[in-house]
Amino acid sequence: MLGKAYDTQVCSIARSLELVGERWSLLIIRDALFARVTRFSDFQHNLGIATNVLTSRLDSFVASGIMEREGSADYILTTKGRALAVALIALTEWGNAWASPIEPPILYRHAACGDGAVHAVATCETCGIVPAEEVAVRIGPGMPADYLAGRRGGTRAG
Template sequence: MCSIARSLELVGERWSLLIIRDALFARVTRFGDFQHNLGIATNVLTARLASFVDSGIMEREGSVDYILTAKGHALAVALIALTEWGDSWASPIEPPILYRHTACDAGAVHAVAVCEKCGVVPAEEITVSIGPGMPAEYLAERRGGTR
């Protein structure tokens, strides 16, 4: 299974991303606040929060708080990227929210692709290659021509 598929297993459902969005950017931690803000059914919210705790994206604090872990906070760039994509390709209006750098309170924050050698690169200049985590059986199938 590729890394995108593994990621989607954990957070690839609409409610999951909205819960994480509220935790990241609105600093929501309480079950009732997630439920109120999102209008999500309590059984769905319970299941999503439990899966986040089980996967290490959130931790329980006390009896009602759900706190993002470093693993959860690391999703911020992915959510910013999805927001920017949605603003450009799925919205007929101007962006409803803008991401800003807290330390300077003025700088706009964007998700961009960065080459460690060249800096920012456009999406059409990005390609993929087989990485060290590629399963040997996949490589054998490719060499044998069965794929």
């Protein structure tokens, strides 16, 4: 079982969880992205989250560059924070398909055209959209050589 820190994992998913994997984190980012919430009091009111927990999450987002603090009570997403939109859209779509007993409560639409449905999809730069089962894993340039030297068959992906 993974602990709170993922230091032993050579995996970008684990690194991401270090920043946004705690309870409430993605809901705070969701409200900032899609409901345009910026004020501490509005996050607290909308989510019903304890103020000490909210303070901790927002402080960690500021420290990691996901948000910037503006004034005494506003938290604004940075480019790094806004880049989480596609991940949240993908998680929403998965939840709609696999975790919701009812019709989707939220649908994403393209604001510029007003009605086009927005989806998170896997794409190949050569072929376009690809099914998830056709996505393969390869060792990337960021894989430490000492990790590869200790590997015995199989691939730990992430």
